[in-house]
Amino acid sequence: MASNAVMEETLQVLKDHKLRVTPQRHIILAYLVSHHNHPTVETIRDGLSKDLPNIGASTIYNTLNTFVDHHLVVELQNGDGSTHYDYFGTPHYHAICTNCGRIVDVTYPGFSDTEKNLEKKTAEISGYMISGNHMEVYGLCPECQIKLGIKKND
Amino acid sequence: MASNAVMEETLQVLKDHKLRVTPQRHIILAYLVSHHNHPTVETIRDGLSKDLPNIGASTIYNTLNTFVDHHLVVELQNGDGSTHYDYFGTPHYHAICTNCGRIVDVTYPGFSDTEKNLEKKTAEISGYMISGNHMEVYGLCPECQIKLGIKKND
DNA sequence: TTGTTACATTGGAATGGTTCTCATCTGTTA
DNA sequence: TAACAGATGAGAACCATTCCAATGTAACAA
Structure with missing residues (x-):
């Protein structure tokens, strides 16, 4: 409970x-x-x-x-x-691992502006009356990067 | 064909x-x-x-x-x-009508930067090795706005 | 507090999009 | 041209989700 x-x-x-x-x-x-x-x-x-x-x-x-x-x-x-x-x-979006499916919540200062801007542009271009959005980012989670032996080169 | x-x-x-x-x-x-x-x-x-x-x-x-x-x-x-x-x-995203399901392609100058920025931020915050993203915006398409008798107040 | 009613809950059946299986066929490469 | 890995196709199987009908209950008013 x-x-x-x-x-x-x-x-x-x-x-x-x-x-x-x-x-x-x-x-x-x-x-x-x-x-x-x-x-x-x-x-x-x-x-x-x-x-x-x-x-x-x-x-x-x-x-x-x-x-x-x-x-x-x-x-x-x-x-x-x-x-x-x-x-x-609270507003956030998701990062989803393409290997294991792990989902994590993500947000950052200014994300809300990014979102609003996307909605505004969309309304202008498409004529839709916007009610919401959905953003996702895909990639390999840290664990799967190790599991798969992939090295980040940064 | x-x-x-x-x-x-x-x-x-x-x-x-x-x-x-x-x-x-x-x-x-x-x-x-x-x-x-x-x-x-x-x-x-x-x-x-x-x-x-x-x-x-x-x-x-x-x-x-x-x-x-x-x-x-x-x-x-x-x-x-x-x-x-x-x-x-070509890079674009989708506006989806919450009433009839209509999907339209949307893009605008600068969209690609928005996308890249989102991926960069996500990588920094989550540690994921990013391979792609998906953005969608929801709302009523112009046709359904009329059909449902909703007036835009802008 | 009680009665009424519209709405929520349940379990099981039904649905239907997607995947699986496996025999057959075919691009590709040597 | 031979050989084989990989693709195709028909239908069965799967399974997440929805549907259905009967029962239960939250909300509101008197």
Whole structure:
């Protein structure tokens, strides 16, 4: 179970988004807020086996889809066949390892400007009314660089 | 069938990447180069029904996966459940309509710098050895803005 | 507090895009 | 031209996700 602070925070988040507060939603959101492991549905189910031993897979899917619709959570594909989820409390993007699938969160000062600029340019050029974006960077994580015997020449 | 110019170009692309030149690969690549419709496997199969009436679905999947591995083609999800493919001859990114799934190519002067900067920052922060990136922007396409009766206030 | 109602949860069945298998075929290279 | 590694094709298999119908429950009002 997540800490009381997290439980209070997530309760407020659900209310702010006018989402009906069910134990399932509350606990799943708290799990996502307090874990940065980019879990799949199965990972979440395993992680909640004590808090919600009887939760249905459909509920987890429904809940996550609802969170995605409300922009609380983003979906990620790392090539392993199933979708990964990430609580999106603060703006960031992801670096994904092309060898092992490891996902890490990345941000830097000025990233928010980069993002805004991309959205602005896109709106101008395409005429789309922009609601969001998704940025990913691919490469070999440090561990896989070693594992594969690749040396960085910098 | 694509034009002779496209057929020559794609032949060279395959050879440059040391890919065995089969009629299937040649024709699929030519299709992707000469269409900017971000097709699914089924779209491609339909589009090639005259050139390759007996092609197997597995072959199209295999071929596209090979092209993706060689960075000739990128995969796109627009939420309709199947993967879309796009020939990646020149750097660009995609704007995807959250209502109808329409995908359009976007680029602008300076985009390449934005991209390089993102990759550089990511390498510094994460330690990943970067090999590529993927950027997408979401919103309502002009048509859906009208269809949904949404007025832009700018 | 209670009743009402719209919405959420569940488990199992159904779906369908993608991968797998393996026999056959074919580019490529020597 | 021979030999072989690799590509193709048809269909079966896979499996993540969605669908469905019955049941349960959060939210709101009286």
